[in-house]
Amino acid sequence: xxxxxxxxxxxxxxxxxxxxxxxxxxxxxxxxxxxxxxxxxxxxxxxxxxxxxxxxxxxxxxxxxxxxxxxxxxxxxxxxxxxxxxxxxxxxxxxxxxxxxxxxxxxxxxxxxxxxxxxxxxxxxxxxxxxxxxxxxxxxxxxxxxxxxxxxxxxxxxxxxxxxxxxxxxxxxxxxxxxxxxxxxxxxxxxxxxxxxxxxxxxxxxxxxxxxxxxxxxxxxxxxxxxxxxxxxxxxxxxx
Amino acid sequence: xxxxxxxxxxxxxxxxxxxxxxxxxxxxxxxxxxxxxxxxxxxxxxxxxxxxxxxxxxxxxxxxxxxxxxxxxxxxxxxxxxx
Numbered sequence: 001x002x003x004x005x006x007x008x009x010x011x012x013x014x015x016x017x018x019x020x021x022x023x024x025x026x027x028x029x030x031x032x033x034x035x036x037x038x039x040x041x042x043x044x045x046x047x048x049x050x051x052x053x054x055x056x057x058x059x060x061x062x063x064x065x066x067x068x069x070x071x072x073x074x075x076x077x078x079x080x081x082x083x084x085x086x087x088x089x090x091x092x093x094x095x096x097x098x099x100x101x102x103x104x105x106x107x108x109x110x111x112x113x114x115x116x117x118x119x120x121x122x123x124x125x126x127x128x129x130x131x132x133x134x135x136x137x138x139x140x141x142x143x144x145x146x147x148x149x150x151x152x153x154x155x156x157x158x159x160x161x162x163x164x165x166x167x168x169x170x171x172x173x174x175x176x177x178x179x180x181x182x183x184x185x186x187x188x189x190x191x192x193x194x195x196x197x198x199x200x201x202x203x204x205x206x207x208x209x210x211x212x213x214x215x216x217x218x219x220x221x222x223x224x225x226x227x228x229x230x231x232x233x234x235x236x237x238x239x240x
Numbered sequence: 241x242x243x244x245x246x247x248x249x250x251x252x253x254x255x256x257x258x259x260x261x262x263x264x265x266x267x268x269x270x271x272x273x274x275x276x277x278x279x280x281x282x283x284x285x286x287x288x289x290x291x292x293x294x295x296x297x298x299x300x301x302x303x304x305x306x307x308x309x310x311x312x313x314x315x316x317x318x319x320x321x322x323x
Binding site: 057058061062065093094099100101103104105106107108146148149150182 | 251255256258259262307308310312313
């Protein structure tokens with residue numbers, strides 16, 4: 001059974017939802033505390049949402065230097081999969097496992113609502129169960145979700161097909177607004193070149209059970225559960 | 241020797257600074273329409289033991305590059321004075 005470490009920082013608050021979603025997909029998921037210096041044999045690492053270290057200085061800036069992140073950096077550099085959700089995405093950017101940064105929402109307010117996104121890259125460990133082009137409705141809940149990056153970095157992400165999720169306008173007549181935070185190119189999630197490290201602002205762990213509505217987030221976890229340690233993942237070009 | 245270092249971290253010019261815009265709008269609403277180009281950053285003060293001013297500045301630059309500022313989105317300025 002796939003071993004999945006869910007890292008808890010002081011201030012993480014989506015840790016139980018993330019653990020439960022991973023367990024529901026049939027993996028052996030367990031918590032790892034931020035002071036731990038190893039991952040107890042994890043095949044996959046999940047960095048959950050929340051407000052690690054109170055978001056002091058910048059979101060993710062302090063969590064990045066916690067003892068457990070040294071182990072996460074080694075895991076990632078060995079090709080181990082890592083998914084950062086919301087605050088986890090912010091931590092991955094601060095740790096330079098993903099390029100760019102997440103800044104204060106353009107509208108300045110904390111945004112908590114469902115948004116529509118399109119899966120542009122199904123070549124990652126966490127999106128292989130989706131068809132590229134699939135539209136999902138996922139919850140977002142963040143104050144610092146505006147993805148920014150240097151122009152050449154944005155061009156590289158687009159050219160290499162590394163935009164995993166992108167905000168899209170909802171169907172006609174829907175009250176949902178596209179792009180809740182003003183992110184560059186409407187980016188909601190990106191991955192590394194290998195498709196093993198993924199960061200997304202939406203919260204798939206909050207919508208994995210039919211009791212929560214259409215479980216559009218489920219395949220992030222079933223894709224992960226289907227991943228075979230030792231196999232490589234390749235990013236496929238978007239089918240737009 | 242001990243030095244007091246003032247670090248000013250500002251959002252990089254050209255990046256959207258919604259906090260600065262909001263403050264500018266609030267100032268205009270309060271009767272200060274002449275306030276323009278408002279940007280909001282962060283000030284950090286620290287005391288550093290070092291053998292020289294140059295050493296103190298070099299060490300604090302490392303702190304900025306590593307933690308205090310995000311090189312993707314922010315620029316910083318240092319001011320070093322003897323404590």
